[in-house]
Amino acid sequence: xQDESARRVxxxxxxxxxxxxxxxxxxxxxxxxxxTSLTVAPIPDSRYSxxxxxxxxxxxxxxxxxxxxxxxxxxxxxxxxxxxxxxxMALMKFPISENITDIATLCAAYNGKIVNVGDNVFIAMVADxxxxxxxxxxxxxxxxxxxxxxxxxxxxxx
Amino acid sequence: xQISGAQMVIEALIAEGVDTVFGYPGGAIxxxxxEIYKQNSFHHILTRHEQxxxxxxxxxxxxxxxxxxxxxxxxxxxxxxxxxxxxxxMDSIPLVVISGQVPMSLIGTDAFQExxxxxxxxxxxxxxxxxxxxxxxxxxxxxxxxxxxxxxPGPVHVDIPKDVTAQIAxxxxxxxxxxxxxxxxxxxxxxxxxxxxxxxxxxxxxxFYLGGGIVNxxxxxxxRDLVHATGIPAVETFMARGVLSHDDDLLISMLGMHGxxxxxxxxxxxxxxxxxxxxxxxxxxxxxxxxxKNAGVIHVDIDPASISKLVKADFPIVGDVKxxxxxxxxxxxxxxxTKYEAWRETIRNFEELHPLTYHEDSDRLKPQWVIQRVGELxxxxxxxxxxxxxxQMWTAQFYPFTRPRQWISSGGLGTMGFGFPAAMGVKVAxxxxxxxxxxxxxxxxxxxxxxxTAVEKKIPVINIILNNNYLGMVRQWQTLFYNKRHSQTDLSxxxxxxxxxxxxxxIGYRVHTKEEFDAALRDAVEKNIVTFxxxxxxxxxxxxxxxxxxxxxxxMMLLEKKEKK
Ligand SMILES: Cc1ncc(C[n+]2csc(CCOP(=O)(O)OP(=O)(O)O)c2C)c(N)n1
Ligand SMILES: [Mg+2]
Numbered sequence: 001x002q003d004e005s006a007r008r009v010x011x012x013x014x015x016x017x018x019x020x021x022x023x024x025x026x027x028x029x030x031x032x033x034x035x036t037s038l039t040v041a042p043i044p045d046s047r048y049s050x051x052x053x054x055x056x057x058x059x060x061x062x063x064x065x066x067x068x069x070x071x072x073x074x075x076x077x078x079x080x081x082x083x084x085x086x087x088x089m090a091l092m093k094f095p096i097s098e099n100i101t102d103i104a105t106l107c108a109a110y111n112g113k114i115v116n117v118g119d120n121v122f123i124a125m126v127a128d129x130x131x132x133x134x135x136x137x138x139x140x141x142x143x144x145x146x147x148x149x150x151x152x153x154x155x156x157x158x
Numbered sequence: 159x160q161i162s163g164a165q166m167v168i169e170a171l172i173a174e175g176v177d178t179v180f181g182y183p184g185g186a187i188x189x190x191x192x193e194i195y196k197q198n199s200f201h202h203i204l205t206r207h208e209q210x211x212x213x214x215x216x217x218x219x220x221x222x223x224x225x226x227x228x229x230x231x232x233x234x235x236x237x238x239x240x241x242x243x244x245x246x247x248m249d250s251i252p253l254v255v256i257s258g259q260v261p262m263s264l265i266g267t268d269a270f271q272e273x274x275x276x277x278x279x280x281x282x283x284x285x286x287x288x289x290x291x292x293x294x295x296x297x298x299x300x301x302x303x304x305x306x307x308x309x310x311p312g313p314v315h316v317d318i319p320k321d322v323t324a325q326i327a328x329x330x331x332x333x334x335x336x337x338x339x340x341x342x343x344x345x346x347x348x349x350x351x352x353x354x355x356x357x358x359x360x361x362x363x364x365x366f367y368l369g370g371g372i373v374n375x376x377x378x379x380x381x382r383d384l385v386h387a388t389g390i391p392a393v394e395t396f397m398a399r400g401v402l403s404h405d406d407d408l409l410i411s412m413l414g415m416h417g418x419x420x421x422x423x424x425x426x427x428x429x430x431x432x433x434x435x436x437x438x439x440x441x442x443x444x445x446x447x448x449x450x451k452n453a454g455v456i457h458v459d460i461d462p463a464s465i466s467k468l469v470k471a472d473f474p475i476v477g478d479v480k481x482x483x484x485x486x487x488x489x490x491x492x493x494x495x496t497k498y499e500a501w502r503e504t505i506r507n508f509e510e511l512h513p514l515t516y517h518e519d520s521d522r523l524k525p526q527w528v529i530q531r532v533g534e535l536x537x538x539x540x541x542x543x544x545x546x547x548x549x550q551m552w553t554a555q556f557y558p559f560t561r562p563r564q565w566i567s568s569g570g571l572g573t574m575g576f577g578f579p580a581a582m583g584v585k586v587a588x589x590x591x592x593x594x595x596x597x598x599x600x601x602x603x604x605x606x607x608x609x610x611t612a613v614e615k616k617i618p619v620i621n622i623i624l625n626n627n628y629l630g631m632v633r634q635w636q637t638l639f640y641n642k643r644h645s646q647t648d649l650s651x652x653x654x655x656x657x658x659x660x661x662x663x664x665i666g667y668r669v670h671t672k673e674e675f676d677a678a679l680r681d682a683v684e685k686n687i688v689t690f691x692x693x694x695x696x697x698x699x700x701x702x703x704x705x706x707x708x709x710x711x712x713x714m715m716l717l718e719k720k721e722k723k
Contacts, residue, residue, distance in 0.1 A: 014339075018290075023280060026280050063466070067463035068463050070462070070463070071461070071463050073337070073339060076338065
């Protein structure tokens with residue numbers, strides 16, 4: 001048996017039209033499924049958008065989510081693949097007093113860099129697999145980040 | 159042609175072959191009502207409440223197999239209709255419900271009678287639309303009818319702002335629909351069907367588990383052929399009553415919470431469940447882990463999401479039941495119908511041990527007797543609607559159904575107030591049959607205003623009120639599970655139902671005895687006017703047998719045995 005709360009990534013291709021996002025989020029809330037993260041953006045040169053939803057549940061629950069999503073009229077495709085390339089971005093704001101060189105080196109190891117420096121604060125970014133981003137955020141905590149924002153995962157099946 | 163949005167609504171309804179619309183006007187939908195005034199291609203029936211308009215459309219749809227149509231205004235008109243939408247959604251009834259909305263320029267301003275209608279209907283419709291430009295209207299209405307009726311049917315809601323109904327645009331209803339993202343799977347996979355048939359041929363104690371999807375797909379007669387050709391016994395869900403005729407030797411009866419002992423035991427002892435258009439819901443399965451524990455499962459359904467949702471299917475077949483059953487019939491020779499005689503004998507023994515029955519042991523009439531009696535007197539000649547409660551379960555248990563679409567009841571949502579307006583819709587769709595509504599003294603007061611509609615439009619529904627002076631079904635649970643604390647279920651204080659019917663111009667009868675009942679029913683059928691027949695019945699009768707919520711099917715509370723008087 002798979003762990004009840006195993007993390008899953010579902011990609012949904014939907015017609016780009018009014019209220020399609022609420023149809024999807026209503027389905028999750030109405031049926032008691034949870035959303036860890038959700039990203040959405042139009043697919044270039046098409047009438048579709050792509051959503052990447054990170055959720056959790058047993059195989060049974062994920063199968064039900066997939067089928068219920070598919071039932072929504074504006075949904076074209078639902079992918080629930082294990083074999084994905086996944087990326088997530090994070091932005092972090094630090095007081096200017098923190099060690100900017102250390103932080104820049106750390107971020108570089110996670111496909112990141114310093115993206116903005118002001119009088120009192122500077123901002124760094126990373127873009128990597130969600131697990132690795134998680135990891136970095138743990139390490140970085142000792143540099144007293146003032147704010148952190150994560151983008152949520154985007155994914156493409158291989 | 160260039161016409162207004164309101165005219166487009168009329169033209170689309172005509173093009174869809176709609177002959178009756180149920181509705182209620184108001185500010186935001188007035189442009190459409192103005193066009194209704196000018197046309198005479200279809201009837202409009204003014205109900206006296208929007209909820210009733212939608213239930214009437216449901217009854218109409220269930221009896222006719224066509225898409226039901228209701229028309230309502232914005233704000234309170236729409237919110238009144240929500241219960242009907244939810245009811246149709248739960249029971250997969252194809253409807254198109256069109257509501258007015260405040261003008262586009264006022265949307266989002268908390269305007270008078272503005273409510274986010276599509277926001278509310280999203281979770282209780284198959285699909286919905288807010289129309290923002292009249293030039294989209296022909297496509298949207300055509301899609302609405304198509305989506306409502308195809309695949310797993312359901313209600314579609316179209317919300318039209320008032321200025322859009324006034325806007326002039328091009329109307330061409332011959333456009334081809336291009337629903338790239340909606341392609342219902344109607345043909346079952348032949349390899350899966352073959353495998354399922356082989357599994358049936360190998361099974362020792364198979365059982366057909368027949369659901370309401372068979373009625374929706376008009377497959378009852380194909381299913382009858384399949385059952386008879388295989389000799390395999392069948393149970394029906396509440397929604398499937400009438401798929402097999404009540405006198406069919408292979409029909410065990412209804413299963414589930416108030417199903418018969420034999421049906422539930424057969425389901426518990428089977429080694430192969432053949433589910434056709436049924437969805438294994440909690441009122442049917444009881445405790446899931448104990449349901450058909452040692453059985454394989456074949457599950458045929460048009461909705462992939464219904465398959466393996468609750469009970470894992472070993473042979474999932476996505477497709478229209480009618481197509482799949484036809485294909486099953488082609489390889490039916492694989493199955494030897496004489497093979498199951500011992501199994502049928504086992505089931506007959508269950509039936510003899512605890513038959514579906516009741517005791518005539520009170521001074522007052524027994525509600526079950528009334529239902530059986532109507533069955534004897536009217537039988538196939540009546541369509542049977544119900545409200546919700548004990549009377550509903552007794553009707554499902556005791557009425558001798560002979561055909562699909564004879565039985566119209568709110569199964570999924572269990573909506574009190576459904577019966578009377580639904581029975582009006584049934585009568586409109588099927589004028590040659592008597593339209594009966596078995597109702598309770600609680601339920602009938604929800605939507606009794608429809609007496610006015612029925613009188614005005616001469617829709618002679620016979621409402622048989624099984625009056626136990628209780629919200630009986632809730633009272634039963636209080637008796638059994640709440641130590642007889644009958645909290646807020648005593649309906650000793652009641653209207654005079656006879657006068658109530660008369661006040662609207664209908665006819666009322668109050669009956670206490672069998673003779674009075676027969677006379678009243680005969681008179682009601684003859685008079686051909688809407689009637690209330692109030693039958694004073696035993697107050698504390700319980701619906702038996704019963705699987706307590708969450709219990710296992712084989713652990714039923716049974717009717718106490720008694721010596722016949
Ligand atoms: C709109 C609505 N409200 C509440 C209920 C809960 N409920 C289910 S059965 C029932 C009692 C119905 O009483 P009555 O119509 O007299 O039927 P009886 O059970 O007495 O035959 C109630 C309150 C419901 N199903 N629908
Ligand atoms: Mg009652």
